[in-house]
Amino acid sequence: MHGMTINPGALPPEAEALRAEVRAFLAAEMPAIPNSKRCRNWSGGDPAFSRKLGERGWLGMTWPKAYGGQERSALERYVVLEEMLAAGAPVGAHWVAERQSGPQLMRFAPDTLAPKIVPRIARGEVFFCIGMSEPDSGSDLASIRTKATRRQRDGVDGWVINGRKVWTSGAHRAHYMIALVRTGEKSENRHGGMSQFLVEMGSPGLTVRPIVNQLGEHDFNEVTFDDVWVPNENLIGAEGDGWAQVGAELAFERSGPERYLSSSQLLLEMLDAGDPADTRQAEAIGRVVASYGTLRQMSLGVASMLARGENPALAASLVKDQGALVEQAMPDIAHALFGGQAVPGSDLDYAMRYTALAVPSFSLRGGTREILRGIIAKGLDLR
16 A cells, blocks of 8 residues: 555454453343344443443543543453444443544643543543534535634633534433534635534533434434533634544544444344355355454554554545445345345344344445545545
8 A cells, every 4th residue: 555554453462351351241241132232233322331331441441540541552442342342232322422522632622621521431421422514514524504603601701603413423312512613714725714612412502303214213313503602611622723623533433343343243143043054155154254354454453553653544444444345235145145034023133124224324424435435545645
């Protein structure tokens, strides 16, 4: 690859020791969680489960102890993520906060917002949502129109926000949003004039409306801001630096193993249902397992880049793009192998139906396939 080498990652001994610990925890916790929840994987949340992880020190593992973290390695964190995703654990409540909001606050508001909020994320007490997409913006974040205007309230300097955000996953269960809004007029630099704010979800004037997806589930929301006031200290970083900050945040969003482990429950059901004597099944499932092995090495390479302090944006885009292709092919493979054979209402039947309806979103969330391939092409000097 032009100008970049992704070395295969290797896990240190302490990471494998931790894996045994996590597996023992999951062996005790997961039997009570039905297949219908395991299939939701990291999009399904359970606040009580998140608090249990916080108690064990498995949230914010790499963060400084001053912020409630454990100062453990990125590769140890990777092991915890990998085991949770493979088991279909209900980690969705804390996912956004732990993956990107906490690091964002520590980096850009280290002395103001981070000390108050980040330790609570590490305890599994506080959940976040992402305020980027808007109804008329599509994937073009530079065209956002939600606007913040300076205004005092009761003698306190602050901002009033007006506008709308859409496809806001988890907004109905979040305590905070990190919102990208316009604080300056559009200019020749279309990426200028944007800033990020920390918004409390219970703020007066903020309305969360559910968007029910084709699975009949409520994950997405539309969030409307009608004169929502936020104090000046809730400005994250410097005014006008929002675009650069979002770039840093999206690197976190695209770099985890969740980008290829969202359909793992269907693979497990296929392995359980498969007939060892059926060579057609063995070949088809073997190809999927081989793809998982390759994606895992790529994903581990990204984790190793993070551990070395390198920017994984290009490598992460590759993993997410290829991971979505593998996952989106799996319902068709399952149907070809087991269609008409799965007992109605069985775990295999449920996983097949659920995953078939879920996978179209996998190449949208966290950056569309077209956006990712644009990043890859640019990173390889192809455009």
